[in-house]
Amino acid sequence: MIISDLRGASGTRTGDGRVLPGEGDTADDSDRQRRTAGPETEVARLGIDKDFLREFAKLEKQVQERVSQTLTKFGQVSHAGAHLEKIANARDSRFRSIRITDFWRGIVLAPDSGDSYTLLTVLPHDEAYAWAKRRSASVNAATGRIEIRDVAAVEDSLPGLSRMAESSPSRLFDHVKDSQLRQLGIDEQTLVFARALTDSTQLDAAKSFLPGNQWDVLFGLAAGYTPEQVWAELAAEVGDTGFDPDDLDAAVERSSDRVVLVDGPEELMAVFRHPLTMWRIYLHPVQRSAVEASYNGPARVTGGPGTGKTVVTMHRAHQLAVNGSGPVLMTTFTATLAESLGKGVELLVEEPEVRERIHVHHVDQFANRVFREHHEQPTILTTDEQRQLWHSIATELEVPFSPDFLAEEWRQVVLAQRVGSAEQYLGAKRDGRGRGLGSRQRAQVWQAIWEFESTLRNRGVWTHETICVEATRLLERRTEKPYRHVVVDEAQDLSPVQWRLLRAAVPELPDDVFLAGDTHQRIYNNRVSLREVGIRVTGRSSRLNVNYRTTAEILAWSLGLLRGETIDDMDEGLEAIAGCRSEVRGKHPWVRGFPTRAAELEQLVTTLRGWIDTGIAPGEIGVAVRSNKLVDTVVAELGRAGIPSVKLLGGTVDEEDAVAVGTMHRMKGLEFRCLAVAGVTEHHVPPASAITPVEEDASAHRRDTQRERCLLFVACTRAREQLAVSWHGGRSPFLHPQD
Numbered sequence: 001m002i003i004s005d006l007r008g009a010s011g012t013r014t015g016d017g018r019v020l021p022g023e024g025d026t027a028d029d030s031d032r033q034r035r036t037a038g039p040e041t042e043v044a045r046l047g048i049d050k051d052f053l054r055e056f057a058k059l060e061k062q063v064q065e066r067v068s069q070t071l072t073k074f075g076q077v078s079h080a081g082a083h084l085e086k087i088a089n090a091r092d093s094r095f096r097s098i099r100i101t102d103f104w105r106g107i108v109l110a111p112d113s114g115d116s117y118t119l120l121t122v123l124p125h126d127e128a129y130a131w132a133k134r135r136s137a138s139v140n141a142a143t144g145r146i147e148i149r150d151v152a153a154v155e156d157s158l159p160g161l162s163r164m165a166e167s168s169p170s171r172l173f174d175h176v177k178d179s180q181l182r183q184l185g186i187d188e189q190t191l192v193f194a195r196a197l198t199d200s201t202q203l204d205a206a207k208s209f210l211p212g213n214q215w216d217v218l219f220g221l222a223a224g225y226t227p228e229q230v231w232a233e234l235a236a237e238v239g240d241t242g243f244d245p246d247d248l249d250a251a252v253e254r255s256s257d258r259v260v261l262v263d264g265p266e267e268l269m270a271v272f273r274h275p276l277t278m279w280r281i282y283l284h285p286v287q288r289s290a291v292e293a294s295y296n297g298p299a300r301v302t303g304g305p306g307t308g309k310t311v312v313t314m315h316r317a318h319q320l321a322v323n324g325s326g327p328v329l330m331t332t333f334t335a336t337l338a339e340s341l342g343k344g345v346e347l348l349v350e351e352p353e354v355r356e357r358i359h360v361h362h363v364d365q366f367a368n369r370v371f372r373e374h375h376e377q378p379t380i381l382t383t384d385e386q387r388q389l390w391h392s393i394a395t396e397l398e399v400p401f402s403p404d405f406l407a408e409e410w411r412q413v414v415l416a417q418r419v420g421s422a423e424q425y426l427g428a429k430r431d432g433r434g435r436g437l438g439s440r441q442r443a444q445v446w447q448a449i450w451e452f453e454s455t456l457r458n459r460g461v462w463t464h465e466t467i468c469v470e471a472t473r474l475l476e477r478r479t480e481k482p483y484r485h486v487v488v489d490e491a492q493d494l495s496p497v498q499w500r501l502l503r504a505a506v507p508e509l510p511d512d513v514f515l516a517g518d519t520h521q522r523i524y525n526n527r528v529s530l531r532e533v534g535i536r537v538t539g540r541s542s543r544l545n546v547n548y549r550t551t552a553e554i555l556a557w558s559l560g561l562l563r564g565e566t567i568d569d570m571d572e573g574l575e576a577i578a579g580c581r582s583e584v585r586g587k588h589p590w591v592r593g594f595p596t597r598a599a600e601l602e603q604l605v606t607t608l609r610g611w612i613d614t615g616i617a618p619g620e621i622g623v624a625v626r627s628n629k630l631v632d633t634v635v636a637e638l639g640r641a642g643i644p645s646v647k648l649l650g651g652t653v654d655e656e657d658a659v660a661v662g663t664m665h666r667m668k669g670l671e672f673r674c675l676a677v678a679g680v681t682e683h684h685v686p687p688a689s690a691i692t693p694v695e696e697d698a699s700a701h702r703r704d705t706q707r708e709r710c711l712l713f714v715a716c717t718r719a720r721e722q723l724a725v726s727w728h729g730g731r732s733p734f735l736h737p738q739d
């Protein structure tokens with residue numbers, strides 16, 4: 001997708017332009033009031049610009065409260081426009097100011113006629129007036145949507161660009177005709193500007209001041225898309241043409257891409273309570289089509305980090321639950337991730353009867369539930385107990401294989417392919433297992449595995465895998481499946497055994513399985529071929545490319561960590577991450593080594609203090625490290641420095657006032673405004689204990705190394721605005737030598 005800001009109307013309750021009811025009014029009352037209202041009783045309709053919502057989240061609590069109060073009051077009064085002040089020398093005569101406090105002012109777009117008002121920004125008094133003097137609003141000729149531009153910035157930069165262009169042999173848009181640009185909604189001022197550009201970095205720099213929709217069109221053309229391709233995307237979004245450039249009221253109505261229209265004080269408060277959860281209100285067109293499509297079988301969404309896969313799964317579950325054809329299981333790999341999915345679903349789904357149709361469980365929890373319907377509470381062997389059992393079996397049988405090798409062979413070959421006999425094992429595929437086994441060795445391994453499974457049975461004990469296998473058997477016997485749909489997030493980390501369980505949980509019908517994942521973020525050892533577990537997604541896959549979380553700088557640096565890795569796509573092909581991009585610019589990651597651990601920790605404290613001093617709340621900061629031991633060290637160090645911190649132990653963190661410190665594994669599914677990834681040190685990232693020695697098994701060595709590299713990638717892509725990466729002594733081999 002090349003046009004990021006043309007987010008389709010979400011069809012949400014906010015986009016229908018209903019009036020803002022007064023206190024005690026019902027929406028019906030106020031609808032009636034509006035229809036019958038003469039000029040005396042006119043009630044305002046309020047929109048809030050999405051860019052402002054991001055700013056709102058950063059305002060001090062007191063100012064936030066005043067903004068909410070002012071707007072609630074504003075929406076309730078008759079003649080709301082009269083409560084706005086004209087701005088002397090405003091570039092756009094339709095800009096007005098509204099008093100928030102003595103010091104703060106809001107800038108409101110107030111059309112010449114009609115009663116709809118859009119809050120564009122809230123700033124300290126002088127800055128607010130300066131803001132209004134630079135900008136103007138217009139209606140995009142192609143999309144009919146509202147756009148704001150910093151006219152002064154366009155005018156300031158044009159002479160310099162024109163001078164540079166004179167000595168350049170070619171211009172950025174030589175290949176596109178004026179008429180084509182106009183057809184794509186480029187207006188006269190932007191056209192002159194575009195004609196002066198000679199390279200795409202100039203266009204990048206103009207993102208902050210050109211009208212958003214027009215910048216997207218230029219970005220698409222500069223990226224090599226033809227005008228027809230750009231138009232195809234635009235037209236898909238527009239649906240209608242022939243817009244009146246002066247009808248701002250109608251333009252606001254069409255602009256669910258940038259204006260949230262609120263329905264009443266409660267909705268206003270809800271928007272302000274979750275100002276950053278824009279994903280609740282609108283989706284990127286590619287996200288939306290994945291959510292709304294009807295699939296004739298299993299379907300999948302892929303995409304790099306922060307591209308909204310989780311957001312899509314939540315909307316998809318909502319959509320399926322609204323359709324009402326049966327209960328929806330929403331699931332993922334770990335308890336922490338399931339908990340945050342549950343919270344997201346709570347936030348998204350307001351109708352209680354729809355909410356009840358969505359059950360959020362992590363996959364082992366679901367297996368347990370099914371298991372418990374037929375069995376007593378199981379005794380589950382810990383990882384250590386399993387290792388000991390493998391060890392004693394290997395010793396007793398005198399087989400020359402390590403406990404880890406045997407355990408992995410059991411999981412990845414025997415359980416994954418449902419191997420039930422020595423004969424089947426002799427013929428089983430062992431792709432990706434590295435070390436080859438002759439038939440004599442296979443017989444030895446099978447004997448050990450048989451011994452392991454018999455011991456579990458005889459002792460009446462279980463592992464998570466055997467519970468899953470048993471639950472699958474129980475589900476496969478049932479003609480009535482417990483769910484009609486299953487929606488899976490972080491699909492890349494589920495094992496074949498878990499996939500079979502989910503397959504058995506729903507009947508094979510349209511829209512049965514929907515999964516989202518990114519194999520570049522696989523951080524456990526599980527690999528799967530979806531088709532081998534009965535989930536065929538071919539022809540029903542879509543890919544998300546726009547990253548909403550991370551700045552372009554952090555994303556580019558993090559993608560560099562994976563350069564050269566070939567990674568599967570879970571469907572017997574390879575996954576490419578090229579195309580994943582962020583359109584938000586920011587600081588380059590700060591990457592530095594230190595001679596000692598003490599020096600690195602001292603700098604970590606300084607970095608965190610620096611962030612906090614610039615107004616970033618401790619709860620918006622995270623520290624990721626590779627080991628639990630280092631988590632303890634960091635927490636102790638922060639304690640000594642007087643920086644409040646909390647350990648991530650599983651579950652999401654709700655602590656607003658403490659820096660979250662956790663292992664890289666625990667970072668999955670979370671995001672932080674500022675993130676420090678510390679201890680990215682040789683022999684620690686990756687730790688020797690996590691990597692099979694190359695001489696023992698070259699293929700396992702490669703796989704383990706890739707998994708560890710992906711883990712560092714996952715950690716770094718949790719940062720939204722700033723990323724600091726550090727090490728002491730030698731740097732991790734995963735870092736670029738130039739860092």
Ligand SMILES: Nc1ncnc2c1ncn2[C@@H]1O[C@H](COP(=O)(O)OP(=O)(O)OP(=O)(O)O)[C@@H](O)[C@H]1O
Pocket residue numbers: 276277278279282283284287303304305306307308309310311312518521547548549669671717
């Ligand atoms: N349409 C959207 N509009 C605004 N923000 C969005 C949109 N979609 C996603 N986001 C935001 O982008 C961030 C990342 O979204 P999400 O966690 O769904 O991505 P993801 O692809 O699942 O990430 P990862 O694979 O890295 O875990 C979140 O903060 C989310 O709110």
